[in-house]
Amino acid sequence: MGNQHDFYQGTMNIRLKGSLIEPFLHACTRQGCQLSRVRRIGDDEVVLTIRLRDWPIMRKLRKKYRCKIEIIDGKGVPFLVKRMVKKTSLLLSFIAAVIFIFVLANTLWSIEVKGLSPELEASVEKKLKSYGVYPGKLTIGMDDPIEIQSKLLDDIPDLLWVGVKKQGTSYHLYGVEKTRQDLDENDRPSYLVATKKGMVIRSFIKKGRPLVSVYDIVKKGQPLATGELVEEGDVFVHTEGEVIAETWYKAEQQLPLKHILDLTSGEANYSYGLKIGSFKLPLWGWWKSDEGKVREEEVVTDWNVRDWTLPIQWQKKTAFQIDRVSFNQSKKELQEIGAKTARRSLLQQLGEDAAIKDEKVLHLGEEHGKVKLILLFKVHENIAETKYISQGD
Amino acid sequence: MAKWQQNIRAWIGRYFDLPSDVMLDLPRITTIGSIHVYIENHTGLLHFSDNEIRIQYKKGQVRILGSGLGIKMMLKEELLLEGELKSVEFLPDGQ
Numbered sequence: 001m002g003n004q005h006d007f008y009q010g011t012m013n014i015r016l017k018g019s020l021i022e023p024f025l026h027a028c029t030r031q032g033c034q035l036s037r038v039r040r041i042g043d044d045e046v047v048l049t050i051r052l053r054d055w056p057i058m059r060k061l062r063k064k065y066r067c068k069i070e071i072i073d074g075k076g077v078p079f080l081v082k083r084m085v086k087k088t089s090l091l092l093s094f095i096a097a098v099i100f101i102f103v104l105a106n107t108l109w110s111i112e113v114k115g116l117s118p119e120l121e122a123s124v125e126k127k128l129k130s131y132g133v134y135p136g137k138l139t140i141g142m143d144d145p146i147e148i149q150s151k152l153l154d155d156i157p158d159l160l161w162v163g164v165k166k167q168g169t170s171y172h173l174y175g176v177e178k179t180r181q182d183l184d185e186n187d188r189p190s191y192l193v194a195t196k197k198g199m200v201i202r203s204f205i206k207k208g209r210p211l212v213s214v215y216d217i218v219k220k221g222q223p224l225a226t227g228e229l230v231e232e233g234d235v236f237v238h239t240e241g242e243v244i245a246e247t248w249y250k251a252e253q254q255l256p257l258k259h260i261l262d263l264t265s266g267e268a269n270y271s272y273g274l275k276i277g278s279f280k281l282p283l284w285g286w287w288k289s290d291e292g293k294v295r296e297e298e299v300v301t302d303w304n305v306r307d308w309t310l311p312i313q314w315q316k317k318t319a320f321q322i323d324r325v326s327f328n329q330s331k332k333e334l335q336e337i338g339a340k341t342a343r344r345s346l347l348q349q350l351g352e353d354a355a356i357k358d359e360k361v362l363h364l365g366e367e368h369g370k371v372k373l374i375l376l377f378k379v380h381e382n383i384a385e386t387k388y389i390s391q392g393d
Numbered sequence: 394m395a396k397w398q399q400n401i402r403a404w405i406g407r408y409f410d411l412p413s414d415v416m417l418d419l420p421r422i423t424t425i426g427s428i429h430v431y432i433e434n435h436t437g438l439l440h441f442s443d444n445e446i447r448i449q450y451k452k453g454q455v456r457i458l459g460s461g462l463g464i465k466m467m468l469k470e471e472l473l474l475e476g477e478l479k480s481v482e483f484l485p486d487g488q
Contacts, residue, residue, distance in 0.1 A: 022438045022440060026438045032469065036467070038463060038464035
């Protein structure tokens with residue numbers, strides 16, 4: 001009967017041929033065989049199912065009864081195992097495929113960081129790498145996302161919060177940066193002083209008592225507004241405000257009349273090669289001779305296999321043809337150029353809030369092939385600076 | 394001698410109210426409708442085909458007629474037959 005036990009032990013369907021089938025079957029059962037599903041299919045032919053472990057008994061007895069036994073098929077675990085073992089390569093490739101898929105599924109393929117500034121993102125990635133969390137690493141034995149989260153929060157003080165989520169083979173991090181707010185500083189009593197000498201054009205004091213009025217000339221360090229609200233009182237508050245003043249800058253510039261420039265003509269020779277350590281192996285384009293003056297640019301490309309850099313590098317050399325051109329410029333042109341660069345550098349120095357209102361050429365002279373230019377700029381800028389009062393020490 | 398032994402056995406069986414198949418070495422044949430026959434205590438399978446199965450027991454043969462007969466299971470002293478049964482006949486020895 002086809003029960004569980006027989007399945008593990010294994011059963012066989014066989015075909016018996018011979019004239020002494022009944023005595024043979026009887027002899028078999030006498031020896032302890034268990035026969036089932038016996039059916040006659042011909043005059044001297046019978047099919048039946050036997051247990052695998054009864055097989056030796058049948059083999060022993062078949063000669064005596066002159067029966068021919070033909071195995072039709074086998075069922076159960078022993079036959080399955082036998083078939084599996086026979087197909088070793090299939091079995092091995094199956095196991096290999098399972099392992100392969102398992103490894104791939106348990107490999108971290110990408111880390112995505114969102115919501116952070118590039119610098120913080122880089123530091124988060126660096127920290128993750130130090131925990132052993134980077135693309136290409138097996139996730140087995142890796143810390144839990146929750147653990148990584150708490151570690152990141154501990155190690156990077158600028159992070160307000162970070163969410164670490166594992167999605168399949170990638171990590172998604174969502175961070176929130178701490179916005180620094182120096183709240184205490186804003187409330188401290190202070191006054192405004194001038195950072196530069198200038199003439200007050202406009203003043204807008206949000207908090208505090210103004211001390212200067214429009215068109216006053218102020219010196220550097222002079223108070224512009226105070227937090228002392230009443231003249232005799234002790235009430236000091238925080239002062240805040242803007243004082244736009246007119247300031248003056250002198251710029252001096254020396255510009256050569258003759259200018260020599262190296263210009264690439266656009267024609268270039270390319271040569272390629274391999275670089276192994278300090279040894280260079282030219283591959284292509286090395287026979288081209290460089291005519292005249294050239295500027296060479298070399299690009300060396302590393303080859304990487306995962307984290308490992310190959311010792312062989314690809315080298316591309318570009319030789320640009322150069323034309324030397326000399327420019328002669330007039331005084332007028334140079335003055336324009338000089339004024340422009342002076343303006344630009346001044347604005348760069350003063351910041352975005354400043355505005356150049358007027359410019360005047362004080363001096364324009366020529367000596368030793370150079371033009372000397374002195375310019376005066378009138379600038380409107382904020383000169384107010386907050387100074388804190390230390391109290392009661 | 395054999396006859397005397399048989400008589401003794403029959404008497405003991407009656408006296409102790411024992412099942413006769415145990416005492417007298419006779420086959421116990423159970424049928425389930427006409428689809429299954431369960432035979433215990435047989436001593437051998439004599440013939441086996443789709444229409445007829447003959448079984449040896451101590452004192453004779455049992456002939457089972459039917460169609461599409463087959464042996465579902467065969468053990469040392471047990472036999473489970475299946476198929477469409479028509480008749481069970483006893484053919485004692487010496488007849």
